[in-house]
Amino acid sequence: MSLIDLTSMAEPDEEEQEKIEETLEGLKEDIPDLCYQCGKCTSGCEAFILLELEPHSIMGKSKAGFIDELVNSDEIWTCMQCFKCQERCPQDLSPVRVIFALKNLAVAAGKEIPSGYQKMLQSVLGNGLIQQPKEVLNRANETRKREDLDLPPVPEPEDMDKVQQILMKATQEKLR
Amino acid sequence: MKELGLYLGCVIPTEQYGYEMSIREVLPKFDIELVDLEESTCCGAPLRNVNMFTTMYLSARNMALCEKKGIDLYAPCPICHLGLTEAKESLEENPELKDKINSKLEEEDLQYEGSTELYHTLDLLHDEIGLDEIEDQVEEPLDDLTFAAHYGCNTIRPNDLDRPDDSENPQKLEELMETIGIGTEDYPEKLDCCGGQVISDHNESALTKAGEKIEAVQDQGFDGLSTICPWGHRMLDSKQDSAADTIGESLDLPVMYYIQLLGVAMGIEQSRLGLELNLSPVDNLEAIESIEEAE
Ligand code: SF4
Numbered sequence A: 001m002s003l004i005d006l007t008s009m010a011e012p013d014e015e016e017q018e019k020i021e022e023t024l025e026g027l028k029e030d031i032p033d034l035c036y037q038c039g040k041c042t043s044g045c046e047a048f049i050l051l052e053l054e055p056h057s058i059m060g061k062s063k064a065g066f067i068d069e070l071v072n073s074d075e076i077w078t079c080m081q082c083f084k085c086q087e088r089c090p091q092d093l094s095p096v097r098v099i100f101a102l103k104n105l106a107v108a109a110g111k112e113i114p115s116g117y118q119k120m121l122q123s124v125l126g127n128g129l130i131q132q133p134k135e136v137l138n139r140a141n142e143t144r145k146r147e148d149l150d151l152p153p154v155p156e157p158e159d160m161d162k163v164q165q166i167l168m169k170a171t172q173e174k175l176r
Numbered sequence B: 001m002k003e004l005g006l007y008l009g010c011v012i013p014t015e016q017y018g019y020e021m022s023i024r025e026v027l028p029k030f031d032i033e034l035v036d037l038e039e040s041t042c043c044g045a046p047l048r049n050v051n052m053f054t055t056m057y058l059s060a061r062n063m064a065l066c067e068k069k070g071i072d073l074y075a076p077c078p079i080c081h082l083g084l085t086e087a088k089e090s091l092e093e094n095p096e097l098k099d100k101i102n103s104k105l106e107e108e109d110l111q112y113e114g115s116t117e118l119y120h121t122l123d124l125l126h127d128e129i130g131l132d133e134i135e136d137q138v139e140e141p142l143d144d145l146t147f148a149a150h151y152g153c154n155t156i157r158p159n160d161l162d163r164p165d166d167s168e169n170p171q172k173l174e175e176l177m178e179t180i181g182i183g184t185e186d187y188p189e190k191l192d193c194c195g196g197q198v199i200s201d202h203n204e205s206a207l208t209k210a211g212e213k214i215e216a217v218q219d220q221g222f223d224g225l226s227t228i229c230p231w232g233h234r235m236l237d238s239k240q241d242s243a244a245d246t247i248g249e250s251l252d253l254p255v256m257y258y259i260q261l262l263g264v265a266m267g268i269e270q271s272r273l274g275l276e277l278n279l280s281p282v283d284n285l286e287a288i289e290s291i292e293e294a295e
């Protein structure tokens, strides 16, 4: 089952939908009033110049209740996860964690998510890792695999089928 | 002899082989026995973007593997180390969530208590092994070199979780370099992000971040850059050529994992440290053998 199937399962489910609404409410309460839109988070944001991410405006929009707009935006997927916004916030708020929560909501609501994350999840469901072992090049352009370098086999759960089943269920769970 | 579960995560065992090789070569010389975690998986941190519960489950599962063996966990990747730290703290605060996760782990006969201590390369070398012990094992100090430090965002932030070094003014990597003879100093871009975590969906922006950081280090006259993060090393070393093309500059900065530098200073055979796999021109440095010499 692909992530698309997993996430689309969540769509028609009313109970699921309700849970999402609750999370949205929770998010509004958390952020909030404390953010006075000083913009310090954005001034140090690693994704601001190149990808136009503005964590302060994400905080502002969340506070104003425009969660749906954010969940549907491409903006939330540009965060580099550097945690500088949280470091800089004079109010001890964490825009990056709000962005994580928004991304989780996007997935739970069955939105199309960037292909990189879809591939990662699919790979984890396959053998437990976000990517498969690669043949790499050395400086002389010769290929090297783990075994060429005397490295042991890459780790993998003995019962990967079981882990996969657990993971499929886990991706349907909400944290809040 | 201290036993530690070697938790490699995803990026190290699937492509950053030089980090793994040098870890396996260097740490046992400090009386550390690395125990492979054959059944480990992704730590879950990259999946925070998709589903937090999955992240917690995977992190707890990997820590439970160590608990089963009764050993502490060593995660050489700061992103894994952060993911595991966050899961550990969340599960401590939220017994209900812990129960829920344990009911899933039970299916594999695993149990998560929360007793595992977590280490990263930085605190393991600096705080556990210690600078004196490291100095004792240096055979050929790298006195002629001046290197810049790249910590990696997740090594030092967020500041509300236990991190291997200070979020504003980390100095442990510099101290470790000085211990093996390397000169170093702070530079304005030291805490800048390499862009690594958006490489798959925003390739050009990620490579621009990496390229700009490499250029800044190069322009300030450092001989090289020392890393402790496989995501950062991938951007700054493995992808240095693409980063150069992206920003339209010529880049030729030697980038090495700190533990590779340490191995060289300890006189360990260089072919055992995976140095052929550094794609930046590390053999511009006199102390580093060219590929032909290493063969
Ligand atoms: S730094 Fe904090 S208070 Fe200022 S805008 Fe950002 S989240 Fe709001």
Ligand code: SF4
Pocket: A041, A044, A045, A046, A047, A048, A053, A055, A078, A079, A080, A081, A082, A083, A084, A085, A086, A095, A096, A099
């Ligand atoms: S964590 Fe994301 S939002 Fe926060 S400063 Fe870094 S890139 Fe910007």
